[in-house]
Amino acid sequence: LGGECAIECIASCFTDPSALLKHECAYCLGQMRDPRAIPTLEKLLRDEKEEAIVRHEAAEALGAIGEPQSVGVLQEFAADGTAVVAETCQLALARIAWLASAESQLEDFADSPYSSVDPAPPLLPDDGGGVEQQAQVLMDKSAPLFERYRAMFSLRNEGSEPAIRALAEGLRCPSSALFRHEVAYVLGQARHEAAVERLGEVLADERECGMVRHECAEALGSIATGDCFEMLRRFEADEEPLVRESCAVALDMCEYENSCELQYADTLLKVQPEALI
Incomplete structure (x- = not known):
């Protein structure tokens, strides 16, 4: 569906006790590639009380959205004490840099058999x-x-x-x-x-x-x-x-x-x- 209302509905699930549900919600926000989800995702990434899998998925979602405005927070947590969070931030930074490169504009990347934002x-x-x-x-x-x-x-x-x-x-x-x-x-x-x-x-x-x-x-x-x-x-x-x-x-x-x-x-x-x- 997409849109601001959908983002708000998904974001409301981040109070749920299930880490599995929360991580899937963060994944969905990334797949939507809507910059309006960035503040919610940044808040998740910054919350060190959140489960590692949720923070990881928030960082990956920021990379999927691919906006340069996310570089600061990703750099901040690229050396996080939790390895899966740190590595995800490093990958997200690399993806944002790649999106700004000439290579990303080549037609070869339009032919993937999968619709996911990787x-x-x-x-x-x-x-x-x-x-x-x-x-x-x-x-x-x-x-x-x-x-x-x-x-x-x-x-x-x-x-x-x-x-x-x-x-x-x-x-x-x-x-x-x-x-x-x-x-x-x-x-x-x-x-x-x-x-x-x-x-x-x-x-x-x-x-x-x-x-x-x-x-x-x-x-x-x-x-x-x-x-x-x-x-x-x-x-x-x-x-x-x-x-x-x-x-x-x-x-x-x-x-x-x-x-x-x-x-x-x-x-x-x-x-x-x-x-x-």
Whole structure:
């Protein structure tokens, strides 16, 4: 729908006790790309009492909106004591800088098979190479995180089984929970069965960050095979609220994906957005 009223309705949910709901609301504000949401998102990012996943999503949303006015607050928290928040702010700053570059105006970026506003663009065809080269960039811990994300989204867009298996290896990256959670997210977007086993392993690892396990659960809900359903049922009573709630949502997604009803939560895609004024 879009518009100021929609922003206000979404923002009213930030008093809810559910971190899962709040983070999803922040994500939606970013996808709307409406600068009128910036004050709400900045307030979330500044609130150090908020859950890390919510602050992360607020920072990512600021990067998705991409306005230069957000640079100051993102720089302020780019060295935050919470790693996922700091890294997200760094990525958002890199995206805003990229939006101001000549490269962002190239037509190559208009052909993505996905409609989401991503935290980094894919690599250019001439720069990205094939799956093997992109996988090397993805797993290169010495490379800037923004470049690793670009390789990640290139592999997602390529979508072949080798590309999906290369992405799934990213779930083994020990250096960044933020990186692992984003890998899980793109595997959910790709909805390829080759990722199911690895996503299930990470969901089952109670030592893993809840933010990563949550994203694995939602990815399994998107893929929605019988194996996914069984994996999710095992953790629908998990002690971690973020994981427990994500499994409940993912099981609902599985049911929708395997029914003749409308696709899960696709209502906004069917409505003409309000023009920004």
